[in-house]
Amino acid sequence: EAGVAQSPRYKIIEKRQxxxxxxxxxxxxxxxxxxxxxxxQGPKLLIQFQNNGVVDDSQLPKDRFSAERLKGVDSTLKIQxxxxxxxxxxxxxxxxxxxxxSTEAFFGQGTRLTVV
Amino acid sequence: xxDVEQSxxxxxxxxxxxxxxxxxxxxxxxxxxxxKQEPGAGLQLLTYIFSNMDMKQDQRLTVLLNKKDKHLSLxxxxxxxxxxxxxxxxxxxxxxxxxxxxxxxxxxxxxL
Numbered sequence: 001e002a003g004v005a006q007s008p009r010y011k012i013i014e015k016r017q018x019x020x021x022x023x024x025x026x027x028x029x030x031x032x033x034x035x036x037x038x039x040x041q042g043p044k045l046l047i048q049f050q051n052n053g054v055v056d057d058s059q060l061p062k063d064r065f066s067a068e069r070l071k072g073v074d075s076t077l078k079i080q081x082x083x084x085x086x087x088x089x090x091x092x093x094x095x096x097x098x099x100x101x102s103t104e105a106f107f108g109q110g111t112r113l114t115v116v
Numbered sequence: 117x118x119d120v121e122q123s124x125x126x127x128x129x130x131x132x133x134x135x136x137x138x139x140x141x142x143x144x145x146x147x148x149x150x151x152k153q154e155p156g157a158g159l160q161l162l163t164y165i166f167s168n169m170d171m172k173q174d175q176r177l178t179v180l181l182n183k184k185d186k187h188l189s190l191x192x193x194x195x196x197x198x199x200x201x202x203x204x205x206x207x208x209x210x211x212x213x214x215x216x217x218x219x220x221x222x223x224x225x226x227x228l
Contacts, residue, residue, distance in 0.1 A: 035216075041220055042120070042218030042219050043204075043218050045215045045217075056215055091158060091159070093159075104161050108158050109156070109157060
């Protein structure tokens with residue numbers, strides 16, 4: 001079974017530029033998550049989708065971050081414009097249903113963003 | 117709000133047992149998890165425990181949960197160099213929409 005695919009693996013941009021990350025979840029997984037992991041910290045949820053609807057985006061800085069999952073499969077996360085503090089690893093995860101103990105969330109390898 | 121805390125570093129010798137500790141604040145937590153993260157890799161679920169359980173054992177891993185003190189621990193028996201990684205505890209709660217709230221991570225270093 002193929003895992004969660006993310007691209008690119010690495011990205012370096014200048015502040016105020018735009019960037020987009022792509023995630024392809026495991027086939028059949030209805031729930032998709034984007035997490036931000038700043039160096040030395042644990043991942044923090046940015047947004048959660050159930051199919052193509054948003055379940056939780058309370059931690060998403062909506063003035064600069066946006067995400068979509070138009071057909072309920074792939075998802076993109078965009079930052080426009082980027083700030084230095086956005087430097088982090090952006091992790092995508094998916095699960096069969098909304099996460100519960102018996103429903104494992106599978107994580108991709110992440111995209112490491114460096115803003116200079 | 118939810119808060120999950122862990123000590124930052126742990127160093128053990130190969131063959132010894134490792135114990136990684138975690139405290140959390142959300143008394144309504146339903147599930148508690150341990151994830152492993154190796155350099156450059158995503159997060160791998162190691163094990164989880166339901167909040168009405170005290171202990172769960174899975175091969176070399178033992179999870180202990182003290183719900184009264186809101187304390188979770190992960191014991192790794194016969195620790196190997198391949199166990200060197202960052203270990204995150206995490207929790208989900210009904211009020212949080214079942215999202216994962218992670219701790220800060222404990223870096224485990226296994227020395228020969």
